[in-house]
Amino acid sequence: MSRTHPDTAAVLGQTRAMLASCHRRVGRSALAAYLCVGLHQALVGLTVLAGACLLLRLAGHVVGWIPDVGGTVFSLLCVAVGVIPPAASVLRGLGRLPSLSAAAERLDLATQNHNRIATAMYLLTADTDSPFAQAAVQDGLERLRFLKDEEPRLIQAVWSWRRNAALMAGFAVMTAIAAIVGPPARFGKPGREGFAGVPEGRATPGPIEGKDRTTTQPVNQTKPTSRPAPQATLRRSGQMRASGRPAGREPGETTIGQASGGSQTHAGESRQGAGSQGDATDSASGMQSEKKAKNTVGKANPPKTGPTLSKASPAKAEEASSVSQGSGGGGAMLAVHNAWSQEAHTAPDEHEQEDADRDVEDQKESSTQRGGIQPSLKDRNEAPSRELGISEGQGPPGSGRGGPTPPKKSRGTASLVLGVPVPDFVRGRLAPGATKVTHERVRPSAMPGEPARSGESAARSLPENPDTRKPVPSPFARLVRDYLIALHTAGATGAGNVPSTNGTASEQK
Amino acid sequence: VRIKNVKQTTESSAAISDAQVQAERFREVFTRLKREIHKVFVGHDELVTNVLSVLLSDGHVLLEGVPGLGKTLLVRTLSQTLDLTFSRIQFTPDLMPSDIVGTMVLHEKDGGGHELRFQEGPIVANFILADEINRATPKTQSALLEAMQERTVSVSRRTIRLPEPFIVLATQNPIEQDGTYPLPEAQLDRFMVKLLVGYPQEGEYHDILQRTTETALPSVETVSNGEEVLAMRKIVRSVAVSEQVRRYAIRLMMATQPGSPHAPRAVQRSVALGSSPRGAQGLLLMGKVRALIGGRFAVSCQDLRDVAKPVLRHRIIFNFEGQSERINVDDLLDGVLESVGELSE
Numbered sequence: 001m002s003r004t005h006p007d008t009a010a011v012l013g014q015t016r017a018m019l020a021s022c023h024r025r026v027g028r029s030a031l032a033a034y035l036c037v038g039l040h041q042a043l044v045g046l047t048v049l050a051g052a053c054l055l056l057r058l059a060g061h062v063v064g065w066i067p068d069v070g071g072t073v074f075s076l077l078c079v080a081v082g083v084i085p086p087a088a089s090v091l092r093g094l095g096r097l098p099s100l101s102a103a104a105e106r107l108d109l110a111t112q113n114h115n116r117i118a119t120a121m122y123l124l125t126a127d128t129d130s131p132f133a134q135a136a137v138q139d140g141l142e143r144l145r146f147l148k149d150e151e152p153r154l155i156q157a158v159w160s161w162r163r164n165a166a167l168m169a170g171f172a173v174m175t176a177i178a179a180i181v182g183p184p185a186r187f188g189k190p191g192r193e194g195f196a197g198v199p200e201g202r203a204t205p206g207p208i209e210g211k212d213r214t215t216t217q218p219v220n221q222t223k224p225t226s227r228p229a230p231q232a233t234l235r236r237s238g239q240m241r242a243s244g245r246p247a248g249r250e251p252g253e254t255t256i257g258q259a260s261g262g263s264q265t266h267a268g269e270s271r272q273g274a275g276s277q278g279d280a281t282d283s284a285s286g287m288q289s290e291k292k293a294k295n296t297v298g299k300a301n302p303p304k305t306g307p308t309l310s311k312a313s314p315a316k317a318e319e320a321s322s323v324s325q326g327s328g329g330g331g332a333m334l335a336v337h338n339a340w341s342q343e344a345h346t347a348p349d350e351h352e353q354e355d356a357d358r359d360v361e362d363q364k365e366s367s368t369q370r371g372g373i374q375p376s377l378k379d380r381n382e383a384p385s386r387e388l389g390i391s392e393g394q395g396p397p398g399s400g401r402g403g404p405t406p407p408k409k410s411r412g413t414a415s416l417v418l419g420v421p422v423p424d425f426v427r428g429r430l431a432p433g434a435t436k437v438t439h440e441r442v443r444p445s446a447m448p449g450e451p452a453r454s455g456e457s458a459a460r461s462l463p464e465n466p467d468t469r470k471p472v473p474s475p476f477a478r479l480v481r482d483y484l485i486a487l488h489t490a491g492a493t494g495a496g497n498v499p500s501t502n503g504t505a506s507e508q509k
Numbered sequence: 510v511r512i513k514n515v516k517q518t519t520e521s522s523a524a525i526s527d528a529q530v531q532a533e534r535f536r537e538v539f540t541r542l543k544r545e546i547h548k549v550f551v552g553h554d555e556l557v558t559n560v561l562s563v564l565l566s567d568g569h570v571l572l573e574g575v576p577g578l579g580k581t582l583l584v585r586t587l588s589q590t591l592d593l594t595f596s597r598i599q600f601t602p603d604l605m606p607s608d609i610v611g612t613m614v615l616h617e618k619d620g621g622g623h624e625l626r627f628q629e630g631p632i633v634a635n636f637i638l639a640d641e642i643n644r645a646t647p648k649t650q651s652a653l654l655e656a657m658q659e660r661t662v663s664v665s666r667r668t669i670r671l672p673e674p675f676i677v678l679a680t681q682n683p684i685e686q687d688g689t690y691p692l693p694e695a696q697l698d699r700f701m702v703k704l705l706v707g708y709p710q711e712g713e714y715h716d717i718l719q720r721t722t723e724t725a726l727p728s729v730e731t732v733s734n735g736e737e738v739l740a741m742r743k744i745v746r747s748v749a750v751s752e753q754v755r756r757y758a759i760r761l762m763m764a765t766q767p768g769s770p771h772a773p774r775a776v777q778r779s780v781a782l783g784s785s786p787r788g789a790q791g792l793l794l795m796g797k798v799r800a801l802i803g804g805r806f807a808v809s810c811q812d813l814r815d816v817a818k819p820v821l822r823h824r825i826i827f828n829f830e831g832q833s834e835r836i837n838v839d840d841l842l843d844g845v846l847e848s849v850g851e852l853s854e
Contacts, residue, residue: 128749134521136805
């Protein structure tokens with residue numbers, strides 16, 4: 001408790017009593033502010049709800065199978081959205097009512113009182129007994145006696161009539177439109193609360209409806225239509241062009257359990273490798289394998305694979321198709337079609353081509369090595385083997401099994417010592433091979449020729465300096481002067497922009 | 510208990526009346542000082558109030574203004590009214606630290622022989638007028654650092670305690686910046702306020718001409734002394750501060766610091782360095798003097814707002830964006846004062 005005043009409790013009680021009216025007003029204004037916030041939130045929620053209802057109805061009319069919100073549900077939702085936010089906001093406000101000190105601060109602020117009352121409140125409860133604190137408490141209480149009936153600075157409620165009216169109008173308009181539009185025509189069994197259920201017996205809309213839709217299963221009806229990936233479509237079209245019918249299927253053959261539309265081809269591709277026909281009853285595994293097949297096809301095939309395959313003969317197309325049918329566990333066969341794996345078998349001169357490419361690249365590199373000063377940073381020759389195997393030159397080259405190996409690279413300080421033979425590994429240098437530097441002791445001897453004569457040194461012209469600076473031509477001098485005046489004027493007046501002299505310069509010219 | 514209560518009430522009444530007497534005495538001396546200064550120094554009432562406030566808050570003043578506005582006159586007159594020692598140091602580029610703090614000088618003894626004696630520099634005085642402080646090199650400017658903060662001067666192994674009250678009043682010229690050395694931040698921060706001296710009003714020119722160009726020149730009387738100034742400093746520190754006002758001072762200071770949650774957008778964008786805690790100290794001390802002048806016993810938020818610009822303006826360093834946009838620091842502080850509310854909740 002405070003030592004500021006001898007009877008602090010009594011003084012505090014008096015202060016609270018004097019501030020009670022102010023405290024109530026501030027509290028009411030705080031609650032009003034919270035209520036306004038809650039009402040605004042409710043209006044926003046109602047507008048969103050009406051918009052969602054309207055969208056659902058419109059979508060239901062267009063698609064025909066989206067559930068509709070009935071009038072009762074809508075009314076209940078409206079009541080909930082309209083009541084809960086304001087109530088929650090008011091409850092929050094009740095939990096955060098301004099304190100007595102806050103009321104004192106607001107009274108000080110409204111009356112331009114130099115915080116006397118709030119300071120007195122603080123010093124009454126603070127642990128201080130200085131004479132100035134006691135004087136400040138007395139001063140504040142005297143002020144409070146005069147100002148207790150004054151209106152404090154109330155908490156301003158944030159309420160925009162314009163914005164909230166717009167929200168209300170939006171709610172009303174959207175509700176009216178939703179009522180005019182009405183619920184969509186109901187198919188099949190309607191829901192209990194006005195939801196229109198999914199109609200029975202209606203086929204799943206899909207892009208391809210033809211002979212493949214001879215047998216349909218309910219499992220596939222709930223699955224939205226899945227479009228084939230563009231690459232797979234491309235492949236399929238190529239296969240269709242090549243064979244005149246879907247790959248791996250006889251004309252008129254119906255596969256049980258295969259989905260209608262574009263997904264059937266992928267399912268077939270992924271399942272044929274596994275030797276299964278895609279069990280229709282196992283819908284989950286069918287979906288998974290379908291997704292897997294889609295991903296595999298999309299990743300493995302480069303974009304140009306499709307056209308390549310489409311140009312191949314029907315037999316090759318079948319072969320490629322069989323190669324790509326291994327995802328379901330088809331033994332040692334590749335899981336997906338890989339053009340590179342095909343090329344590996346069909347291109348026997350691949351190594352020659354690679355060697356030629358390397359030679360070309362090496363030539364390019366040697367041209368960028370600054371004439372051999374800079375060593376090749378991309379030496380592709382494999383490191384020479386350090387093993388001393390003896391096979392009399394019969395082993396494979398560079399394998400360390402006695403075959404011919406390139407000269408070993410010299411490393412360390414030995415290579416820096418002059419006179420030590422250093423194998424030349426720098427590419428692009430003329431006459432590569434071992435080099436040797438020899439030192440020769442030679443006595444200095446006079447060279448034949450005329451002795452140098454001294455002559456008179458003439459004053460040479462110095463480079464330009466302030467003394468020898470050439471005068472600026474008069475038009476340019478005026479231009480420079482104008483620029484400097486403008487610069488200093490701008491600096492003195494505080495203007496940030498220095499006028500450009502471009503226009504003046506062009507005029508001068 | 511009743512007797513105890515009565516005793517406490519009596520003590521309390523005595524303490525309150527004592528505080529009222531002290532505050533009344535403070536106001537009286539302050540008013541007399543201002544009146545005497547205004548005998549010579551015409552106009553600039555707010556400037557004089559601020560200089561006296563700094564003197565009584567135990568701080569230092571940086572005066573900035575063009576030549577001829579009476580900065581030196583103000584300082585000299587203040588020292589005369591208080592009967593305190595006064596030193597004027599003209600800062601030049603070749604001024605050395607030893608010229609300020611003093612040095613060892615070779616003296617001839619009476620009986621023959623020589624000895625080294627310490628010769629005090631001009632800084633050993635109550636009032637130091639550091640004229641055109643930005644003309645000296647940073648090395649020399651830094652000679653004032655210890656004196657301003659610690660009230661001592663160290664020369665070789667000797668530490669000299671400066672006389673109390675001690676106050677440095679430095680002046681600098683906002684123009685003719687060529688060949689000057691801007692004060693480093695550490696030095697600037699030690700000045701409690703930076704006061705701008707502007708041109709007088711038209712009516713004030715009449716008084717200036719009348720007082721300075723006629724035969725009878727105004728004379729200043731001594732109205733106080735060093736002891737009284739020290740006593741007034743104690744009174745200033747006794748003024749109460751509430752939690753709300755202290756929080757307001759802290760938020761004001763933090764609002765000048767980029768990165769602080771209280772800083773407005775302009776500060777975040779264009780300020781590189783904000784106020785240090787010395788800024789908040791200066792705000793409260795200067796606010797306490799304002800409260801006493803206003804006849805109150807506790808500082809208010811309005812007191813802090815009144816002194817915010819002098820206390821904070823030299824503690825704000827602009828970044829490149831702020832400098833390139835030529836933002837006025839006082840305009841920026843107006844925005845800061847607007848953005849910081851004084852309500853606790």
